[in-house]
Amino acid sequence: MTDVDKAVDANDGLDAVDPVDTAKNLEDWKWEGGDAQRPGTMADRMADSMAAETRHAAPTAKDGNPIWRAITSDRGARWTSWLVILIVWQIAGQASEKFPTPLGTVEHLVKEFQAPYHGPWSVWNNQLVQNIVISLWRALAGLTFVILIGVPVGWAMGRWWRVQAYFTDGVTIGLALPAYIWAMLAIMVFGFGMKAPIFTVVVSATPGLIVHVLQGTFAIPRELQDMTHVYGVPFQRQVRNLTLPSMAGQLVAGVRLAVLAGWGCVVLVEWFGSNGGVGYQARDWYLTANFNGLMAWALVMIVIIVFIDRVIISRIDRRVHRWRGAVGGFGGGSRAGQQRGGGDAVPADSTRD
Amino acid sequence: MAVLKASHVVKEFPPPTKNQPTVRALDGLDFEMSGQTFVSMVGPSGCGKSTFLNIVSGVETPTSGSVTVTNDAGKPARLGYVFQDARLLPWRTVLANILYVQNDRSEETMARVRKYLDIVGLTGFEDMYPAHLSGGMQQRVGIARALSVEPDLLLMDEPFSHLDAITARTLREELQDVWERTKKTILYVTHDVMEAVQLSGRIIIVAYGGKNFADYENTLPYPRLQHDPAVAAMQAQILAVFEDMEARRRELDPRIAEEAEAVSKRRSRV
Helix, strand or coil, rough: CCCHHHHHCCCCCCCCCHHHHHHHHHHHCCCCCCCCHHCCCHHHHHHHHHHHHHHCCCCCHHHHHHHHHHHHHHHHHHHHHHHHHHHHHHHHHCCCCCCCCHHHHHHHHHHHHCCCCCCCCHHHHHHHHHHHHHHHHHHHHHHHHHHHHHHHHHHHHHHHHHHHHHHHHHHHHHHCCCCCHHHHHHHHHHHHCCHHHHHHHHHHHHHHHHHHHHHHHCCCHHHHHHHHHHHHHHHHHHHHHHHHHHHHHHHHHHHHHHHHHHHHHHHHHHHCCCCHHHHHHHHHHHHCHHHHHHHHHHHHHHHHHHHHHHHHHHHHHHHHHHHHHHCCCCCCCCCHCCCCCCCCCCCCCCCCC | CCEEEEEEEEEEEECCCCCCCCCEEEEEEEEEECCEEEEEEEECCCCHHHHHHHHHCCCCCCCCEEEEEEEECCCCCCCCECCCCCCCCCCCCHHHHHHHCCCCCCHHHHHHHHHHHHCCCCCCCCCCHHHCCCCCHHHHHHHHHHCCCCCCCEEEEECCCCHHHHHHHHHHHHHHHHHHHHCCEEEEEEHHHHHEEEEECCEEEEECCCCCEEEECCCCCCCCCCCCCHHHHHHHHHHHHHHHHHHHHHHCHHHHHHHHHHHHHHHHCC
């Protein structure tokens, strides 16, 4: 008989234990610090805990106040923090003419909107809208090339190791060079106009998109590729049903990064060498020491990028991942991330696609 | 129906690191099968069964030797493959998963897809995503997908090994029923001797190293139930062959004999 067998025999876990003896044993359990430091019985500790919770949960007169509830809610706290920041900023701005203020910034934006661009004023023909349109047009043109180049190259790099070997160093250099170097080069070569910002967007944003797409190709499940190969699925159907959905996460992340980088490049080129656009306007007011003007156009830059991200890219992100919502959400903890080994079927989700 | 000819198939995998030898998964495997036949390939884990199936399906290429799969007309056969895991597109519904491997979306194809979904008992689940389904149901979708392309040769790689015993038993019985109705050429890979005896008309035993060891005809009548004494007797017969194979392996490799002796001594002490 082994030692383990003997130990099991001696401590047969199946013997019943008298509950009275157990309680007595717990009560007689001695603590190192003696009875003075011995904690109370479990019932005593539970009662103390419940009393403490009751004290914290006791309703006060303030809890019934809707204004107080609004202020202390999550949304209320966020709005309150923004209000406080704006108030502090306004007060700080009074200290110096060189410091922009929120009210001054908004006032300047209104003036830009009221100033005609070329010819008579209209809702579209004013400094604010026309300069935004110029910048957006440049960004859109550049990003179109970024996507047309970045997605196929990234995919090809993931698909064939020779292509990856060919492009790796170029992508690394593209990532390493700061955007302002490309901006300076572009202005020297192309001068004012559309070409310089488009070129800068393409060379600055494409490497990042390529890296994301390349990572996305690694995310295509090998077993699904094998299944596709066995059944002889045509290439187009494979791209639509396997490649793009597998890469969707990395693709959206790459496009998001490209949009952020691209917009920044456009503004940068316009700052240094352009005759129109958001960046040009910001530089113009900076040179005239009008800091409310500078802040106003900086605010325009922020609002546009937030709008594009929240309204366009996030919606695309939700759409390409809508199947996850139908099966219980994102992440490894969701039902979509779990394997099942038998048992009853899970009831259909009401948000089925 | 299909004709499968495997001629002296050898498959070697390069060593994972510099200090390790080349892995020889298959070592001259030979066999042929054709017609309305259900053939099981049985062997211990790691003997090369799944590798052979991957070669037949075109996922892998043999190092030497050849595997040809043709239909009755002599042209390359249409294959269906039921994998160990269901391998469904998680972002597509059940119906979309099956349509993914079809040649077209004609009414005839849609009717055929729905027919096979009905055969595997999944009518009404067409709009569900794979994550909504249990493992057994996902595997049934995989079976329906494989059958719906009306393959000349159906390959099945331990399709029930990841399932619980009750679900696996139910699906085995359903598979027998499906085969009775469709009479496809099926090559079924398993390490479960009972499964092979229950399902197949011919059992090919593959030894370690990917070599042919034995080839048996199974003439027991269908349906074959697990509690049937004739099925149990045949299973015992096949298991005896495995013991013989293991004995020969011990003779050939002294390290295995030493390890077997050590295990035997430990058991006798207890």
